[in-house]
Amino acid sequence: xxxxxxxxxxxxxxxxxxxxxxxxxxxxxxxxxxxxxxxxxxxxxxxxxxxxxxxxxxxxxxxxxxxxxxxxxxxxxxxxxxxxxxxxxxxxxxxxxxxxxxxxxxxxxxxxxxxxxxxxxxxxxxxxxxxxxxxxxxxxxxxxxxxxxxxxxxxxxxxxxxxxxxxxxxxxxxxxxxx
Amino acid sequence: xxxxxxxxxxxxxxxxxxxxxxxxxxxxxxxxxxxxxxxxxxxxxxxxxxxxxxxxxxxxxxxxxxxxxxxxxxxxxxxxxxxxxxxxxxxxxxxxxxxxxxxxxxxxxxxxxxxxxxxxxxxxxxxxxxxxxxxxxxxxxxxxxxxxxxxxxxxxxxxxxxx
Numbered sequence: 001x002x003x004x005x006x007x008x009x010x011x012x013x014x015x016x017x018x019x020x021x022x023x024x025x026x027x028x029x030x031x032x033x034x035x036x037x038x039x040x041x042x043x044x045x046x047x048x049x050x051x052x053x054x055x056x057x058x059x060x061x062x063x064x065x066x067x068x069x070x071x072x073x074x075x076x077x078x079x080x081x082x083x084x085x086x087x088x089x090x091x092x093x094x095x096x097x098x099x100x101x102x103x104x105x106x107x108x109x110x111x112x113x114x115x116x117x118x119x120x121x122x123x124x125x126x127x128x129x130x131x132x133x134x135x136x137x138x139x140x141x142x143x144x145x146x147x148x149x150x151x152x153x154x155x156x157x158x159x160x161x162x163x164x165x166x167x168x169x170x171x172x173x174x175x176x177x178x179x
Numbered sequence: 180x181x182x183x184x185x186x187x188x189x190x191x192x193x194x195x196x197x198x199x200x201x202x203x204x205x206x207x208x209x210x211x212x213x214x215x216x217x218x219x220x221x222x223x224x225x226x227x228x229x230x231x232x233x234x235x236x237x238x239x240x241x242x243x244x245x246x247x248x249x250x251x252x253x254x255x256x257x258x259x260x261x262x263x264x265x266x267x268x269x270x271x272x273x274x275x276x277x278x279x280x281x282x283x284x285x286x287x288x289x290x291x292x293x294x295x296x297x298x299x300x301x302x303x304x305x306x307x308x309x310x311x312x313x314x315x316x317x318x319x320x321x322x323x324x325x326x327x328x329x330x331x332x333x334x335x336x337x338x339x340x341x342x
Contacts, residue, residue, distance in 0.1 A: 097329045100189045123335045129281055136188050138282065142335045168194060168330070175271055175287050175333035 003052040004033065004081040007065065011074030013044040020072055021046065024064045029053035044074075049081060091120065091144035093174035094151070096158070100167030102128060102137035110141070110169075113161055117154065120144045137167070142174060180212045182220040183232040185277045188327060193278055197228070197235045197323040200259045203301045207238065211257045211299055214240045221277055223247050226315045228322030231278050237261065239319035243312045250311040258296035261320055264305075265293040272314055274328045285334040288317045 009021060018037065025032065025048075035048040052058060062078050069076035098110055107126070114121060123142035128135055145151065155171045162169035186192060200207055210229065218227045218240055225245050229238040237260045244252040268290025275283045291309040294316055298304050308316070318328060 095332050095335060097332050099329055125335055127282070129279075134189075138329065140284075140329075140332055140335050168189070170326075170330035170332075172331060172333050175285065 003058070004083075005030075005050050005052050005058065005061070005078055006081050007048040007050055007076070007078050008046065009065075009069055009074045009076040010040075010043050010045045011069070011072055013039050013042055014072075017044050017072055017074070018046070020068055021065070024061075024068050025050060028056045028061055028064065030056065030061065090147040092147060093122070093142060093144050095172050095174045096141040096143060097139075097170045097172070098141070098162065098167050099136060099138040100162075100165070102135040103165070106137060106165055106167055107139060109161055109165055110139070110158070113158065114141075114143060117149060118146055119149070119154075180209075180216045183213050183217045185217065185221075185227075185231050186233055187278050187280060188329070190278075192230055192233060192235065193322070193327055194325045195230070195235055196325050197230050197237045200236050200238060200297075203259060203297065203299060207236070207259070208299050210234060210236070211238060211240065211259075214238065215255065215257070218242065218245070224277055225311075226319045227277070228319045230322050237323045239316070239323065241312065241315050241319060243315055246311065251309075252312060253306060253308060256306070256316075257299050258294065258316070258319075259299070261294050261296040261316065261323075263289075263292050263317070263320065264295050267291050268309075270314065271333065272311075274314070274318060276318070276328055278322075279327055279329060282329075284328055284332040286318075286328050286331045287333045288314050288331075292316065 030053055031051040033049045033051050037046045052061065065076055065078060098106060111121065121141055121143045124139065126139045128137055151171060158169045158171065214227050214229065214232060217232060218224045223246060225243045226239065226241040229236045239258045239261060242255040243250045244254060266289035269287055270290045271285055271287045273283045274286045290313065292313045294306045296304055
């Protein structure tokens with residue numbers, strides 16, 4: 001039986017990281033099912049979901065990847081992925097934009113509110129822009145709102161939280177683009 | 180004419196609603212001239228709203244012929260008190276902004292618009308346009324209403340972020 005494994009690795013960015021890691025995976029006939037890889041603050045971060053080949057033991061993969069990670073100066077972690085049965089609750093996707101002068105607690109205070117409302121965050125992107133006027137923090141959240149929630153009410157309540165944080169917030173229906 | 184400094188987020192002026200221009204006098208024409216010069220100063224800048232140079236008046240300058248890619252263009256437009264009277268369709272595209280440097284985002288806007296405005300001589304004009312020019316005019320009118328494109332982002336997956 002095939003097994004799904006999560007592989008996360010992070011270390012100082014340099015050319016050759018992706019090829020070095022995927023060479024190990026390819027050599028062990030592991031398929032990359034999904035991934036996101038990016039540079040965060042100069043660190044190259046990889047998150048992969050891989051399908052373990054039936055003929056390869058997790059231990060072998062773990063051993064080979066660890067060796068390679070050590071050579072690359074990266075920290076790495078592997079673990080089996082479990083899949084829970086999905087509850088089918090009706091939700092609608094929205095994009096929440098938050099931006100303003102950088103300070104500690106923006107992510108926590110916004111996400112705490114969303115969690116209380118059972119709004120599921122599906123994607124977060126943040127960036128810090130060093131502008132002439134000072135550091136500006138930008139956060140874009142994609143989240144699924146339970147259908148019974150009033151978007152106007154959520155927007156209004158987020159506006160109050162944002163005002164206290166000194167940031168701007170906007171809620172827009174996510175575009176499900178069909179091209 | 181001079182190039183004016185452009186303000187960037189989180190400058191609170193960008194969240195404010197601009198006021199209608201009452202008299203199109205020499206001062207307003209000089210401001211429009213300076214806005215035009217400022218727009219030309221920034222490479223591939225195709226539009227500017229007065230608030231971006233720190234003036235809370237409903238004046239925008241648009242010239243999509245300055246874009247790196249070719250687009251249907253009505254030439255250089257200086258619009259005073261612009262109002263979108265009709266609009267139709269939907270279109271998504273990537274937008275950037277001098278006031279949100281280094282970033283782009285996918286924004287959904289109306290495909291075709293009709294805009295009523297005053298020209299620099301105070302004459303009432305009506306422009307029917309679509310495509311990139313319509314997107315640009317909507318982006319600039321948003322500035323007059325205290326909005327930047329970040330307030331209208333509708334997708335993270337397709338392409339958001341660092342230019």
